[in-house]
Amino acid sequence: MTDEEIHLPHVRKPVPSLTIYDVARTAGVSIASVSRVLNGHSTPRPETRDRVLRAVQELGFVPDGAARALSSRLKEVVSVVFRRPRAETQAADAEEFDDEADSLFFMDVLNRGIEVAAQLEGFDLLLSSVDVHEHSPGGKVAKLAGKSDGIILHDRVLTPNGVIRLADRIPVVTLAGTPTRASVNIVGDNVAGMRDLAKHVLGDHGYDSIAYLSGHGDSPDNLIRGKAVREVAEEFGLPFEDGPNWSGEYSAAGGARVIRRLIEEGRPIPRVICCANDQSALGVINELHRRGYRVPDDVAVTGFDDISVARHVSPSLTTVRQPIERLGALAFETLYTMISGERPAERQIVLPVQVVQRSSCGCRPETAPAVGAPSVR
């Protein structure tokens, strides 16, 4: 017996040992999922659990401390930061416009999407709202980094530079924001959606003038949608209006205010008003009705989002349907893979949207919509 033979069992050549990364790759799930399953730490989806256990068996993987360490390192909390008017502002608006709370609907559904996806992985959500007029919420957001595993920022919370600084410390996903080299942005396809809508009203209907009623001036969604309407108008060689007189601020009260001023100042009303979102379109339609204008016969009005009320109003609202809840869910899912240590494959994920032709563009005669009737035609 040689020395070599004696030592062989003890000092065999280092073979690349299996890690939970190998299990994750084989199972086709995130390493956080592997960690959770192996620690019985929370309640993963049964399907995820099966895939992980099958991969463990297949590979002959023996878990060591690593999986446990990752799992216990997680706070199982993601922070979500968004801008919301302070309650006083809301109350003042509410007197003027009964439905105003709905302008926040889009945000609530986004957050619901995030929350539902987070629940599947056993994560809680730390919701933090920032007043729309607060200029430097960076300190507040930075405090959240210590309380969570990752952060989702709605649009207009931080500047791109602020996002990059934050992303040095913690994974960051933005919703309807701007992609940066350090974060991932999730957004609906504003360009295609707004171009299709503008081509529909100018091309299919043949209307001869158009305005864009804008949302918040610094919202990337708003800027992109306005540009798309302008470009289509130019392609058709038709008059286009936008600018400070057309600022609807995403709210019904804001939309109504624009129309009121337009009429009081005796300026002509364009044949089509493309609004930055559904809520401001509802305000526009309401004010036009109050002033004796018919929609769509005198003025065609369109929205963006397809909030649930859009199909029920009269005239029912032609709009662009965004998969709002899915946008939120995807934001969590993307953040979750980043928390698991994966590098995101893309800096921006664009989800498809769809024009929904209803009555407010002049597409079909107004009939009382049946409850729950399918709304995409």
Add this chain to the structure above:
Amino acid sequence: MTDEEIHLPHVRKPVPSLTIYDVARTAGVSIASVSRVLNGHSTPRPETRDRVLRAVQELGFVPDGAARALSSRLKEVVSVVFRRPRAETQAADAEEFDDEADSLFFMDVLNRGIEVAAQLEGFDLLLSSVDVHEHSPGGKVAKLAGKSDGIILHDRVLTPNGVIRLADRIPVVTLAGTPTRASVNIVGDNVAGMRDLAKHVLGDHGYDSIAYLSGHGDSPDNLIRGKAVREVAEEFGLPFEDGPNWSGEYSAAGGARVIRRLIEEGRPIPRVICCANDQSALGVINELHRRGYRVPDDVAVTGFDDISVARHVSPSLTTVRQPIERLGALAFETLYTMISGERPAERQIVLPVQVVQRSSCGCRPETAPAVGAPSVR
């Protein structure tokens, strides 16, 4: 000169020294608010700030470490726990019923109310959802106690005993739950609302039979509403139906299912169906329409909540308006006073509700409702 005279300036009798409690009482605000103002810790309401500073000046109060200690002790986070179907369940329902996501509307608006009130005090919200089928979420809730200053529980999260145990460790407010000796419950006036509604359909309209389509069996709101309808039916000496055949589970799909089964089994349809909430009423109306019944001419249908879509559907929905967002805000405000160390004055706070008479009960001829038109008549 006597010894006494010498010592007097040094050992004068202890006078009760001023504390932030005195400032809070004089200013008429919570001690947490005093603490925040004195530390410049976050951004209190300007009005609150003025009142505190005026009280400080009036009393000649010199802040010591106490205010600072309270403020730094606060995590400035409240947890909110609610039950939500897991995403898989939702997806399955969604195929059958396009609007199903709206059944969660009530919960989202409650949470928005909490969040808006919390923002005013600089608090964030830790949202944690529990699957509707999870039987013992106590461990999950207990974990949240370590991460927050107080907990708000939606209905059916914990049993009353579970609430009492939790309230030993941390201030607890329940929403639409059951009052306990250790927690405060915030709720709409279900009894008055449902009694008024039932008296309207049986008294004013003179309909001759009524059913209660229930929500979740273990929801306190549901039990109280059902009992109110039954009692009014008995007072009128009219036939009343409820029970397992009438379980709508608060969802449109659930409401539609009840009607489908009723018709398929050839059982008679009562003249009025009082639903536990708006969402299930929408499902009931939709299924009745599909089967060729007219609402309200053949069957009158009513809801509860007054979600925003209720006024826009056809026929517009007669319902009971709850101040949903206000319920949420009050839950936070109550919890906030408890966090500040005040004993709550009441174990249950009941907010008034209001019957909203629209078309689905037969009250007014169906006309296309104008967008944004006032809905309470």
